[in-house]
Amino acid sequence: MWTKVSFVSLSLMKQRSNNSRMQLRTIIGLNSLWMICHYGGLLVNCVLIRMVKMASISFSRTRALLSNIIKIRFMDPELPYDFLLMSFFFLSMLKHLCLQIIHVNLTQENAKPLESGRILDLTYSVKWSLTNVSFARRFDVYLDYPFFEHQIHWFSIFNSFMMVIFLTGLVSMILMRTLRNDYAKYAREDDDLVESLERDVSEETGWKLVHGDVFRPPRSMVLLSAVVGTGAQLALLVLLVILMAIVGTLYVGRGAIVTTFITCYALTSFIAGYVSGGMYSRHGGKNWIKSMILTACLFPFMCFGIGFILNTIAIFYGSLAAIPFGTIVVVFVIWAFISFPLALLGTVVGRNWSGAPNNPCRVKTIPRPIPEKKWYLTPSVVSMMGGLLPFGSIFIEMYFVFTSFWNYKVYYVYGFMLLVFLILIIVTVCVTIVGTYFLLNAENYHWQWTSFFSAASTAVYVYLYSIYYFYMKTKMSGFFQTSFYFGYTLMFCLGLGILCGAVGYLGSNLFVRRIYKNIKCD
Structure with a gap:
């Protein structure tokens, strides 16, 4: 029995391209594609909901994709091929469509107390959604x-x-005002020596x-x-x-x-x-x-x-x-x-x-x-x-x-x-x-x-x-x-x-x- 403990929502920005090969060609409904993947003993339940449009991928892209999978598989033999294949396939599709992740929202649901000695099953639900927010304005959500x-x-x-x-x-x-008076006193030429001495003493x-x-x-x-x-x-x-x-x-x-x-x-x-x-x-x-x-x-x-x-x-x-x-x-x-x-x-x-x-x-x-x-x-x-x-x-x-x-x-x-x-x-x-x-x-x-x-x-x-x-x-x-x-x-x-x-x-x-x-x- 799976228990969903956190929810991840990612917003994508779709850019239009003038290249005909980058046009949307295929409609694939993946309303409930479930993949059970093992990575280092951690069991993850990945859900891809309603990915409605995808572009075609050329043979050269596929060959490069498989090459990367083989390299990473060689570095970590514990990684399953299905997990790597779907991950690279999905990321390559995003790049081919000129999609960019501009916002990630994580919310926790159904929090449960931890018990010592009990094995925890951690699952995540991921929802991808298109947005009209441009990539240049992606940071506005963090501005208060x-x-x-x-x-x-x-x-x-x-x-x-x-x-x-x-x-x-x-x-x-x-x-x-003060300095003007002082300047006037010092700029005035006094020929009378007595007045000059009195000024020196008093002023x-x-x-x-x-x-x-x-x-x-x-x-x-x-x-x-x-x-x-x-x-x-x-x-x-x-x-x-x-x-x-x-x-x-x-x-x-x-x-x-x-x-x-x-x-x-x-x-x-x-x-x-x-x-x-x-x-x-x-x-x-x-x-x-x-x-x-x-x-x-x-x-x-x-x-x-x-x-x-x-x-x-x-x-x-x-x-x-x-x-x-x-x-x-x-x-x-x-x-x-x-x-x-x-x-x-x-x-x-x-x-x-x-x-x-x-x-x-x-x-x-x-x-x-x-x-x-x-x-x-x-x-x-x-x-x-x-x-x-x-x-x-x-x-x-x-x-x-x-x-x-x-x-x-x-x-x-x-x-x-x-x-x-x-x-x-x-x-x-x-x-x-x-x-x-x-x-x-x-x-x-x-x-x-x-x-x-x-x-x-x-x-x-x-x-x-x-x-x-x-x-x-x-x-x-x-x-x-x-x-x-x-x-x-x-x-x-x-x-x-x-x-x-x-x-x-x-x-x-x-x-x-x-x-x-x-x-x-x-």
Whole structure:
């Protein structure tokens, strides 16, 4: 007595052909063709229901079919000829008809409890049906349109866009109004020496007093130039991958996004070296070997370290999530022979082409003492507060990204991601400029690392949100799932932090050079 425990429904797409030999010629009714087949001791009941049309198969096809059967039969003598014959006959018929499987639906029926020691008979019923869905649209069934195109998604984009308009307008109004007054004071030629001295005593305060120290090289210049160069590369990389995903629908192919990311990272390594080398040279750096190697190895080795730990855990648990050794070798070869040389080349080119010092003000020999200010004007507070608004602009999108990655939904709305990414860049630059201006007004000229961490703190809030998402939105448990979740999230947040930090620093650097360009420096 057979018991059907699962049902498989496969949809076929039939393409029309102009070739007369491919026309439908024979009508064969196979309403109830039953085949009892043995494969490795597993008894399978295969049902082919209503295959209504079939094309003729030439003698050459038949000869090739029998040849394949003999080869496989030789490899596994336990396989019966009737099973092989019907399988190859059916697959050859599908190919001859230009039929392609575009959808498979598995549903379970009549589930029964398992009993220890009892032999189970597993049977399957297969139904083939024609569909009007084209092969190019076969992936649409896996896309959750109501989830990703919900009104809250559109509202979040609109809300972030309005925040960008408000923030940029506020920054422009406050800063330009203040700077315009400062420019007027410095541009005015005073012939009266008394008025000039009074102005120097009473009016010269804030950011103007630190013009002799604002371009002083920061601490750990090698590290700062490396992370800024890497962040510039990651910003270009993310933009390229998003554009390629929009144009080429990379979400259809398994692993296509990761493959594109690795390839583009290797090819854009020149940008990291160029930005890092130029920045290091402009600040008078001398340790070029260390700068080049750190720029080329910093982010890849951080990812490799996290990936190595996670891969070791996966191997220990015997999980299929472990990365194959061959894949690791291929990635290492790409980095060693493409990414690393391009980063070194970019450093040399950046050093020679854009490494000339061009500071608007001369750096004084003796550093100016930094006065004590309110607690909210300290670099640590400015850094932590700087990431709030950028995180707010991507908060909703992070929910969709995490849901796609950890709850097995296919993320396909890369147009939304492009808008959110551009909004993130604009908000990060604006917020970092405001923080830098407040810091300089407090007569603190250590703005370089502060501007970087002010923007990079966005990643801290994203990681804190991931902790909330883990406990409130997922059902993960155990050391293996927990380590994979927080490990890959840490890798993502490191990249996001370096990206935002570089964008914030570069924006603040342009702002600082602009405001000190029009004042009179001794």
